[in-house]
Amino acid sequence: MVRVVLMNPKFEGNVGFIARLMANFGYNDLALVDPVSIEDEARMYASQAEYILDNACIYNSFEEAVQNIDTKIATTGIPGVTDSNHIRMPYYTPKELKNQLDGYGGNIALIFGKEDHGLPNKIIKKCEIVTSIPTSDRYPVLNLSHAVAILLYELSDIQKTDISVPNQKEMKLIHNRINQILQLINHPKHKKQKTKLMMKRILGRANLTKREAYTLLGILKNTIKKIKQNKTK
Incomplete structure (x- = not known):
């Protein structure tokens, strides 16, 4: 199981787009932590994926959102470059992340931060894995829904096994x-x-x-x- 966790999303449109993307790639487990109100705009952008919005779970804290998750994956646009920034090191590209998770039998959560600030270090420190999408130095900022699309595409065909993992x-x-x-x-x-x-x-x-x-x-x-x-x- 792969859960998409959005921390404090600010824009309804992004939430709607992400629901649509999840439907595109066969995912349906959406968790929202202290989100903006999910109303008409989100449903409009979700297109035929309103059912994902209807079934989305809303939580007050990160801990509640990942309660039954075995591996938490933090996403960041500002990866560590040296060990001095150890909180964001080491990190995987989406392709490397796919290779790492192929054959994994546990429940996974992809954690995405707020549109304007990303994930804070205190949340990244609680995650077992960090991933970052390589972008141009001239314009490194990705829209939240675009980042979700890239990661869901890469992980859409990972092979899951029945091997039992520690809780x-x-x-x-x-x-x-x-x-x-x-x-x-x-x-x-x-x-x-x-x-x-x-x-x-x-x-x-x-x-x-x-x-x-x-x-x-x-x-x-x-x-x-x-x-x-x-x-x-």
């Missing part, structure tokens, strides 16, 4: 154990947030199966146990 609770447990290890080894405080984000991105790109996640959880649990034992000697 959010299991992934949260993995990250909690990693954080516990960082604490036990006295990882430098000024590096901790960056390291935690890097681990989120590494695990997001890994596309773990449920079995792999359980194996990793066991290794992390035993690592924590061993570190604690050594500390008491």
Whole structure:
């Protein structure tokens, strides 16, 4: 399942166009977070895809919109170029993203930001993967609906498998154990947030199966146990 999540969309026309695009490429799961009112203009631009608007879920927060999502993909027009901008690094082009997700069995959300500001860093940090559409340096700004069209086109023929993937609770447990290890080894405080984000991105790109996640959880649990034992000697 691929969910399209629009964060605070400002223009009805864009929402309508996006509903139409979703119908074009065979998607129907639209989530709107604190959107503009969806009225006549949106329905007009949706053309024959009003049913997507009718079935769209409206949420008050990002967390609510991605509650049952396994992999959250942030979209940005301002990708990081060096590790100093680690929040937006590393990033995939749409074609690379397609290759990354081909054969993935989990639920995916494509997160799009407000037309004039894009996604804020606080939302990008909560996502496992970042994607950016290459554009001309002379005019790099894409309309929201155009960006959605490019990504939906690229992902429209990805092959999904029935391989079971870890849910959010299991992934949260993995990250909690990693954080516990960082604490036990006295990882430098000024590096901790960056390291935690890097681990989120590494695990997001890994596309773990449920079995792999359980194996990793066991290794992390035993690592924590061993570190604690050594500390008491």
